[in-house]
Amino acid sequence: MKIKRPIKLFLLGIITIAFLWVSHIYLFANQQVQGGNNSASSQLPVATRVVKHALGETRIPVKPQRIIVLNDVGLLDPVLSLGVKPIGTVSYFPQYDFLFRGVTNEEAAGIEIVGDGNQPNLERVILLKPDLILMREYQKSFYKQLSAIAPTVVVDLPGLNYSFKENLRFIAQVLGESEKAEQVIARYYERVKKLQNLMGERLKKIEVSVINLFAESLIATYSDNETYNQVLQDIGIRLIPTLVNQKEDTLVSSMEVLNKYDADVLFVMNDTQQLTQAFFQNPLLTTLKAAQNKQVYGVRVDRWWTFGFLGVNKLLDDLFKYLT
Known part of the structure; x- marks a missing residue:
């Protein structure tokens, strides 16, 4: 049976329209694939998994690409140690020549600062479009707001027994x-x-003391939770009994009791050169056996007050320098 000419034209028209429509869809999809943040690929489902943490469970991307970390010492350092570079972080020390503890300014180059750890700037966090936010337990008042921006995981150091190794593993x-x-x-x-x-044999013989210059007339000492104490224990270096028996997490004392912290080797943490200069000019220092044996060393807070392996390796660099 022959198809009449008008019907042929009608069918040809339908086929042509269908072809043009399919071509249009293909072209549009191809443009979307090449179109950056609005691409079709960005609309594809992202593989996720559930992570348990201190404030519950959070579904996160299997391979997060845009990570913001809201702490320097306990989050930024460990993340960088793993070869992962976050897009945003916070700083606590804008008044000093270092922005972070454990991490040099160069090691953190290119990472945007989104406020400080006590008050992260939520607007900046939103603008960075993170797909994962890591925060610490003391920042939990921000958890609900942060969770509304992106999947948020709380890294709980007390829950990890303050171990810098378990912190990295988590x-x-x-x-x-x-x-x-x-x-x-x-x-x-x-x-x-x-x-x-x-x-060698010196490891068995010496006792070490570590103090922090809290102010010109005050010193602070810390409990075994601090990373430098964990590192000294791993090496087998003995702390003086005064520090081993300290019950307080942080004990602030007058410089007048400096002799209580005398040892074969005395490490003095500081965050400003002014404090260090004043300490080394203090007449009380001359009464210490560590000073008499020229075994008093000033070390920087941003190298010793650490909770990640970039900082720990800087701390080890100092120990290699001063103890060998």
Whole structure:
């Protein structure tokens, strides 16, 4: 049966329209794939998994790409140690020549600062469009606001017994980098072993003391929770009994009791050169056996007050320098 000419034209027209419509859809999809943030690829489902943390459970991307960390010492340092670079972080020390503890300004180059750790700037956080936010337990008052911006995980140091190694392992588990964490920890123990070998018999003989210059007339000492104490324990370096028996997390004392903290080697943490200069000119220092044996060393807070492996390796650099 022959198809009449008008019907042929009608069918040809329908086929042509359908072809043009399919071509239009293909072209539009292709433009979207190449179109940046509005691309079709960005609309594809993202693989996720559930992470348990101090404030509950959070569904996060399996491989987060835009991470903001709201602490320097306990979050920024460990994340960078794993070879992951966040897009945003906070600083506590804009008045000093260092912005972060454990991490140099150069190591954090290119990371945007979104306020300080006690008051992160939520508007800046929103503008960065994170797909994961890491925060600390003391910042929990911001949790609800942050969770409305992006999946948010609380890293609870008390819950991790203040262990800088377990802190790294937890963060690595969140980021899917557990194997890398074990490599970082293994390299740390290799350096510890090397320092032990270099110290030899001296390791068994010396006692060490660590104080922090709290003010020109005040010193502070800290409990075993502090990372430098954990590192000294790993090496096998003995702290003086006064520090071992300290019950307070932080004890602030007058400079007049400096002799209580005398040792074979005295490390003096500081965050300003002025405090260091005043301390080394204090007549009380001359009464210490550490000073008489020229074994008093000023060390920087941003290298010793650390909770990640970038900082810990800087701390180890100082121990190699002063104890071998």
